[in-house]
Amino acid sequence: MEDKRQIVDNLVLELRRGTLVLSVLSQLVAPQYGYSLVESLETKGIHIDPGTLYPLLRRLEKQELLQSEWETSGPKPRKYYILSVLGKEVYQELCNEWLELNKSIMAIL
Amino acid sequence: MEDKRQIVDNLVLELRRGTLVLSVLSQLVAPQYGYSLVESLETKGIHIDPGTLYPLLRRLEKQELLQSEWETSGPKPRKYYILSVLGKEVYQELCNEWLELNKSIMAIL
């Protein structure tokens, strides 16, 4: 038998899970690199583990929702990501779906 | 390379995934059986496949968020579920977390 705290935490985890992609896409209208994403989302109350983000970014790039570019002129090499055209479209649709879903949930609570 | 429709569908799936438990819990302030749950949620714009719901109900019962009772006096045996005390508490917390999350997401969109 699990304890209550753990059950809740787990469910919250599941809740936030699906919103991660949405969060990430929303930030990439302007180019950002992984580490900066982690930080900027953190300030907005959305925690994402680097070990979660990096594979996510790669996956989104493979799906062609993102484009990336290495920036090597600075002191440390950084990989910048930004939304592709397809990414923008998908992001838009996802936003709409979120609003829909939100409406449904609010209605039943 | 996947096509756009499929990518979006998949992401939407992920979005709704975490909200399933919340939806189900919200309906079980009054006793309901599986099939009635599927239908009542459907009318509220939340689709859940029976094959998804039944295992979910059993899982929630195992976690002691739900209690169940067979109703055998009717023409067909039905298994009624309702929130336990623990379930109500968890539901409350989950609601709050949802509202929090919602605020965060709305802020970044």
Added chain:
DNA sequence: TGAATATACTGTATGTCACACACTATTGTC
């Protein structure tokens, strides 16, 4: 009447996907 079909209802098994977590590795900076 009786057979076929639909529908209500509960359940199981398997596959896939995605994240958390813990880890490695590198390069600057104080």
Added chain:
DNA sequence: GACAATAGTGTGTGACATACAGTATATTCA
């Protein structure tokens, strides 16, 4: 040398979708 910045990998677990199985009642229709 320690710490921050930055990127990455690999494994395990959890959860849902999908498809399938099965029973009982109601309905249709020849």
